Amino acid sequence: MFRSLKKSLIATTLGAALAMTGTVVQAEKLGIGATASAEEIAGWDIDIRPDGKGLPKGQGSVEEGEALYEQFCSTCHGLFGEGEGRWPVLAGGQDTLTEERPTKTVGSYWPYASTLYDYIRRAMPFTAPRSLSDEQVYHITAYVLYLNEIVEEDFVLDQDSLATIKMPNQDGFFVDPRPDVQNTRCMKNCADPKQLHIAGTLRGITPVGHFVEGADAPAASHEAQMEQESLKEKVRKASIRGEEVSAGGHGAAAALSDKAVAGKPTYEGACKVCHGSGLTGSPKVGDSDAWQPRIKQGMATMVGHAIKGFSGETGVMPPKGGRVDLSDKQVEEAVAYMVESSQ
Amino acid sequence: MSNIIKGPSTRELMAQMAAEADQLSIRDRRDFLRKGIAAVGGMAATTMAGGAIAKEVNTANLPPNEPAWGKQLGHGVVENPYGHPSEYEKHVVRRTVPWLTADSIASISMTPLQDLKGIITPNGLVFERYHGGVPQIPMEEHRLIIHGLVERPIIFTMEDLMRFPSVSQIKFIECPANGGMEWKGAQMEALQFTHGMLSCCEWTGVPLKVLLEEAGVKPEGKWILAEGADGSHMSRSIPLEKALEDTLVVYAQNGERLRPEQGYPLRLLNPGWEGNTSIKWLRRLEVGDKPWYHREETSKYTDLMPDGRARKFTFVQETNSVITSPCPENPIVKSGFLEIEGIAWSGRGRIKQVDISFDGGVSWVPANLKGLVLDKALTRFSLVTKWDGQPWLLQSRAIDETGYVQPTLKQLRDVRGGNSIYHKNSIHTWKVAPNGGITNVQIT
Numbered sequence: 001m002f003r004s005l006k007k008s009l010i011a012t013t014l015g016a017a018l019a020m021t022g023t024v025v026q027a028e029k030l031g032i033g034a035t036a037s038a039e040e041i042a043g044w045d046i047d048i049r050p051d052g053k054g055l056p057k058g059q060g061s062v063e064e065g066e067a068l069y070e071q072f073c074s075t076c077h078g079l080f081g082e083g084e085g086r087w088p089v090l091a092g093g094q095d096t097l098t099e100e101r102p103t104k105t106v107g108s109y110w111p112y113a114s115t116l117y118d119y120i121r122r123a124m125p126f127t128a129p130r131s132l133s134d135e136q137v138y139h140i141t142a143y144v145l146y147l148n149e150i151v152e153e154d155f156v157l158d159q160d161s162l163a164t165i166k167m168p169n170q171d172g173f174f175v176d177p178r179p180d181v182q183n184t185r186c187m188k189n190c191a192d193p194k195q196l197h198i199a200g201t202l203r204g205i206t207p208v209g210h211f212v213e214g215a216d217a218p219a220a221s222h223e224a225q226m227e228q229e230s231l232k233e234k235v236r237k238a239s240i241r242g243e244e245v246s247a248g249g250h251g252a253a254a255a256l257s258d259k260a261v262a263g264k265p266t267y268e269g270a271c272k273v274c275h276g277s278g279l280t281g282s283p284k285v286g287d288s289d290a291w292q293p294r295i296k297q298g299m300a301t302m303v304g305h306a307i308k309g310f311s312g313e314t315g316v317m318p319p320k321g322g323r324v325d326l327s328d329k330q331v332e333e334a335v336a337y338m339v340e341s342s343q
Numbered sequence: 344m345s346n347i348i349k350g351p352s353t354r355e356l357m358a359q360m361a362a363e364a365d366q367l368s369i370r371d372r373r374d375f376l377r378k379g380i381a382a383v384g385g386m387a388a389t390t391m392a393g394g395a396i397a398k399e400v401n402t403a404n405l406p407p408n409e410p411a412w413g414k415q416l417g418h419g420v421v422e423n424p425y426g427h428p429s430e431y432e433k434h435v436v437r438r439t440v441p442w443l444t445a446d447s448i449a450s451i452s453m454t455p456l457q458d459l460k461g462i463i464t465p466n467g468l469v470f471e472r473y474h475g476g477v478p479q480i481p482m483e484e485h486r487l488i489i490h491g492l493v494e495r496p497i498i499f500t501m502e503d504l505m506r507f508p509s510v511s512q513i514k515f516i517e518c519p520a521n522g523g524m525e526w527k528g529a530q531m532e533a534l535q536f537t538h539g540m541l542s543c544c545e546w547t548g549v550p551l552k553v554l555l556e557e558a559g560v561k562p563e564g565k566w567i568l569a570e571g572a573d574g575s576h577m578s579r580s581i582p583l584e585k586a587l588e589d590t591l592v593v594y595a596q597n598g599e600r601l602r603p604e605q606g607y608p609l610r611l612l613n614p615g616w617e618g619n620t621s622i623k624w625l626r627r628l629e630v631g632d633k634p635w636y637h638r639e640e641t642s643k644y645t646d647l648m649p650d651g652r653a654r655k656f657t658f659v660q661e662t663n664s665v666i667t668s669p670c671p672e673n674p675i676v677k678s679g680f681l682e683i684e685g686i687a688w689s690g691r692g693r694i695k696q697v698d699i700s701f702d703g704g705v706s707w708v709p710a711n712l713k714g715l716v717l718d719k720a721l722t723r724f725s726l727v728t729k730w731d732g733q734p735w736l737l738q739s740r741a742i743d744e745t746g747y748v749q750p751t752l753k754q755l756r757d758v759r760g761g762n763s764i765y766h767k768n769s770i771h772t773w774k775v776a777p778n779g780g781i782t783n784v785q786i787t
Contacts, residue, residue, distance in 0.1 A: 029557050032506050036498035041490045044627050047568055047578060049635050076445075086445035097651035102762055104642065109653075112636050119638040122576035123475065126449075129574040173645060176657040178766075180758050183748040185698070185740075187707045196703050198736070198774065199785045201529040273446055 048118035052163030055117065059158035060138025062146040068136055069143045072125045072322050075274065081105070081147040085279050091147040094168065107148030111173055113165040117141045127270050128323050260340040263333030270323045271334050281315025283342070291342035302339070303332045434458070437468060438535055440524070448476040449575070451518060453539025456665075456686070457672040461714060462513070462721040464542035466597050471604050472518055472540070474639075475575030478624055482608045485572065487592070491630035494559030501608050504594065507549040512591065512614070513720045515543040515688045517660045519617035519644060519765035527761045529783045534670040537771065537783060541688070543721040546612050548593035551586045555630075564630040568637075569611050572626035579620045580634035581613065585658070589614050592625065615690030615719040616658040617765070619644055649760035660690035662749050663768040664697055664724070664741035675779035681730045683710070686721045689743035693717065696742040697724040703736030703772060703786050704751065710739070735775035736786065752785055 048054040070079065078084050081091030093103030102108075106116055121137045123129050132140070142157040150165065151157070256264075267275070267285075278284030283291050294302055307328050309319035320326050326334075404410035428435065437452040444450040452471045454464055471477075482501045490496035518540035524530050531537045551567075560583065567586050571577040581590065591612040594601060601607040606623030613620045619639060634640070634656070646654040664687035669675045687694045693716055698707040710726040724739070741749045752769035774784040 029559075030507065032557065033497040033499040033503045036488050036490055036496040040498055041488060041496060044488060044570075045490070045629065046576070047570070047629065047635055047637070049631070049633065051633070086442075097647060097653075098649065102647060102651075104647070106642075109642060111641055115636055115638055115641050118578075118635070119642075122570075122578065123574065123638075126475075129475065129576065172652050173641070173655040174652060176646075176654050176659075178654075178657065178659065178661060179747055181750040181754045183740075183750040183754055185696075185707075185742060185748050187698070189705065190707065191703070191705050193702065193705050196705075196736075197787045198703070198772075199528060199787055200774075201532055201783050273448070277446060279445075 046118075046122055048114045048121070050112040050114045050163065052114065052159060055114075055159035055162060056134040057159060058135045058138050059156055060135065060140070060142040061157075062142050062151070062153050062155060065139035065141070065143025065146070068132075068140050071318055072132070073140065073144075075316070075318055075322060076126065076279070081144065085277075087279075090144055097169075097172070105148065106144055107150060107168060109169050109172070111167055111170045113141070113145060113150070113162055113167055116144060117162060125322055127273050127321070128325060131325055256340050257336060259333050260336040263330070263335070263337035266326060266330045266334040267337045270321055270326060271338065274321065275338055281312070282317070283314075283338075285338050285341050288342055291339065295339055295343075299335070299339070303328075303335050306331050306335050432458075435468070437471060438539075440531075440536055443524070449474050451520070451540060453535045454542050455535050456539055456541065456667050457534045457670050459667075462543050462686070462717075462723055463597060464544055466544070466599065466602050466605070469516075469542040469544065469596070469602070469605055470518065470540050472618060473573075473575075473604075474577050475573050477603050478573040479603060480572060480608060480624060485608045485624075485626070487609060487626060487628070489554060489558045489628045489630070491568075491628075492561040492564040492632065493555075493630050494561065495557075497554075497558050499554075501594065504549060504554075504592065504609070507553055509547055510550060510591065511545055511547040511595075513543065513545045513715070513717050514612060514614040515541060515660075515719060515721050516612070516618045516621060517541045517663075517688070517690075518619070519657070519660065522767040522769075522771075523764045525785070526756070526763065526767055529785045532671050532783055534665065534667060534672055538665045540618070541721075543688075544596040545598070546591060546593045547595035547598075548591045548609075548612070551590040551592050551611070551628075554592060554628075555586060558630075560630055563632045566631050566634050568627075568629040568631060568635050569620070569622040569625060570627040570629075571606075571622050572624040577619070577622055577639060578635065578637045579622060579640055580637070580656075581611075581620060582656075583630070585613060585616070613658070615660060615692075617644065617660060620658060644765065646759065646763040646765050648763065654763075657766060660688070661766065661768045662689040662691070662694070662741050662743045662747050663687070664694075664739040664749060665771045666699075666737055666739050666773060669737070669775065669779075669781050670773060671781045671783060674781050675730055675775065677779075678731050679729060681728055683726045683728060683737070685710075685724050685739050687724055687739070687741035688719070688721050689741065689745075689747070690719060691747065692719065692744040694722040694724075694741055695744050695746075697722075698740045698742075699726050700738040700740070701733070701735045704738055704740075704770065707740065730775075730779075732777045732779075733775070734777055735773075736784070737773045737775055737781075738770050740770050753787060 045054070076084055076087035077090050081089065083089035089103060089105050091105055091107055093105040093108035096103045096108060110116065117137055120140055121130075121132070121134070124140075125131070138157050141162070142151065142155060145151045145157070145165065146153065146155070150167065155161075272285075273279065274282040275285050278287065278290070283294060305317055307320060310317045320331055402408075404412075435455050435458040437454060439447070439450060439452040441447075450471075450473065454468050454470045459465075459468070485501055487499040487504065488496065489499075521540035522537055525537060565583050567581045567583060569579055569581055591614070593606070593610050593612045594608055596602070596605055601610060606625065609625045610623045611621050611625050640655065644657070646657050648654065664685060666683060666685040667673070668682070668684045675681060683699060685697070687697045694712065697710045697712065699710045700707045708726070710724040712722055713725050714723050716722050724741075750769055752767075755767065755769045772784050772786050774782045776782070
């Protein structure tokens with residue numbers, strides 16, 4: 001009797017203590033994680049708000065922005081912000097938002113200029129994010145605003161003036177009102193069968209690789225996908241006929257020189273964006289026809305063009321593809337990789 | 344195939360067929376080869392209804408014969424220290440629509456919903472969406488900083504985060520662009536492309552509320568900026584109410600650490616909300632008093648209306664459903680008994696009911712929900728019926744616990760027009776041909 005009472009007393013006390021501890025822990029927090037220092041936060045705190053909060057010191061001009069834009073941005077976004085291939089169009093498109101095919105650009109759609117500075121600083125240029133200085137971002141932001149006729153040629157963009165810019169579509173946004181559509185759970189005679197119009201699929205734009213055994217559809221365009229499937233078909237049929245056909249393309253990887261092998265990571269990280277797909281008139285890796293005339297000029301010429309930049313018949317190669325952080329040696333190795341993969 | 348075809352006459356016939364097929368367009372050629380292969384391979388393969396190709400069968404492995412694998416030994420343990428699917432399941436992969444995006448680094452791939460069972464998406468098949476490719480981040484070098492309007496800014500190591508009591512929850516994640524290619528018309532002749540920007544996993548991590556309590560949010564704090572550590576430094580503004588309600592900071596999926604594609608070592612998870620708010624490779628959470636209006640919540644992920652104005656902060660993935668069997672990839676192969684199956688989901692809670700129509704929405708019958716019915720998770724539905732060549736217009740219509748009924752495409756278009764890109768959750772229609780083949784159609 002006494003023992004059991006003692007037991008239950010202990011249990012009660014223990015329970016109370018646990019409950020108390022639980023409360024105390026909640027109030028006092030778990031104490032996990034170190035206090036972040038101002039320096040640690042400053043290095044990562046890159047966000048900008050429409051009211052200008054977060055903007056660093058510095059200023060930018062349209063004139064200096066133009067040169068930087070041509071070097072870092074025009075390959076994808078076009079010299080006038082018109083966009084190359086499927087890369088984003090940056091300028092124009094005003095008054096198209098109600099049209100059948102609206103063009104949503106910085107000038108026609110974006111509500112705040114701060115977003116431009118924030119985005120360029122956090123993610124651009126696409127192949128080398130966080131490589132621009134705060135000052136360079138001011139210059140480029142000023143130039144893109146100029147391309148959109150939002151600021152004049154002599155405008156000076158800085159941490160005070162940026163928040164004062166009123167974008168054309170600033171008032172074009174409103175908070176999500178959904179649920180906006182009311183359907184009801186009708187079970188019978190919910191529609192007139194005679195009024196049902198059945199529209200089939202628009203043909204020819206479904207990626208065809210989906211239906212090819214083992215295809216993982218890595219092609220950069222619908223056309224390329226068709227090519228790829230066509231090649232696979234040839235190989236497959238040849239095997240049925242008992243013939244031997246090379247699958248072509250990158251089968252020669254084993255034969256790459258040491259230099260080319262060393263250049264592969266640079267290619268993957270810097271060159272592939274354009275040379276992987278043939279974007280903006282660049283010779284596509286693996287496309288022997290496109291590379292042959294260039295290869296004939298010799299490695300020294302090709303490497304020189306890649307390092308210093310070059311304007312050709314089909315497109316513009318910016319110096320080091322816009323990746324000025326790359327060493328000459330890295331560029332040379334990457335050229336070797338592309339050449340040897342496209343013989 | 345080649346190991347099955349042995350007779351020279353068959354080989355010749357195949358060669359002739361292949362040569363003839365050369366003269367045809369790719370689409371016609373595919374149909375031609377399918378039919379042709381079935382005809383030639385009478386002894387090895389059979390045409391099935393719906394144009395499906397039956398897999399070639401080696402009759403030597405069928406009863407009464409002892410099959411080859413019964414007369415030898417297989418490989419031993421740790422031949423594959425991390426296992427992989429059967430070699431006969433190689434077609435079950437993520438696929439992309441290459442012309443959707445400019446390159447594969449900032450792009451999307453889709454989950455093969457047509458091949459999956461139950462409600463859990465295997466980790467290797469969870470759809471991918473990157474804005475700057477997949478970073479490879481060593482766990483020891485990853486940090487999460489919480490700062491801004493907080494009493495104590497904190498920097499967490501992964502070790503720190505895993506000391507917090509963990510929770511595990513099954514939640515779907517869906518890109519708001521899922522189905523977005525079909526606002527103006529049916530385009531995709533495959534379930535994987537019409538609905539595959541959708542996956543569902545068991546996620547393990549710490550409620551964001553717990554971490555915010557640790558830092559102590561100041562009374563002015565109303566919004567949180569979440570930011571990734573990858574090259575795109577993807578960022579989204581999240582209202583504090585959501586963060587305190589059910590947002591998780593996640594480090595594991597389906598029992599193992601996150602895949603790099605899903606944010607290894609750390610990601611945010613906003614259950615029921617558009618996938619892009621669940622920032623991957625999460626490195627920073629800043630508490631502020633206003634939203635930031637960054638690129639991915641202004642230029643992108645805003646919904647343009649017919650009047651030229653756009654909706655912002657369209658977070659919720661509204662109630663949706665689709666029939667996964669039959670579907671274009673899974674045609675009906677035999678007359679008679681048929682189980683119609685599909686998935687339903689709602690960003691507002693649980694699925695309460697799913698109905699099925701065989702006549703394009705004129706009349707409806709209730710389907711059954713099977714397996715787990717969870718909050719903001721995929722829910723599987725089923726209806727057992729018979730098919731004898733009827734030309735069905737198959738549809739599913741989901742209703743969630745808030746009473747919201749999945750709308751028709753016409754209802755959505757009447758309000759939103761054809762340029763809003765995101766949040767197309769309308770009732771989907773599969774047309775069943777008399778031979779059991781399935782095509783994607785829209786009823787207007």
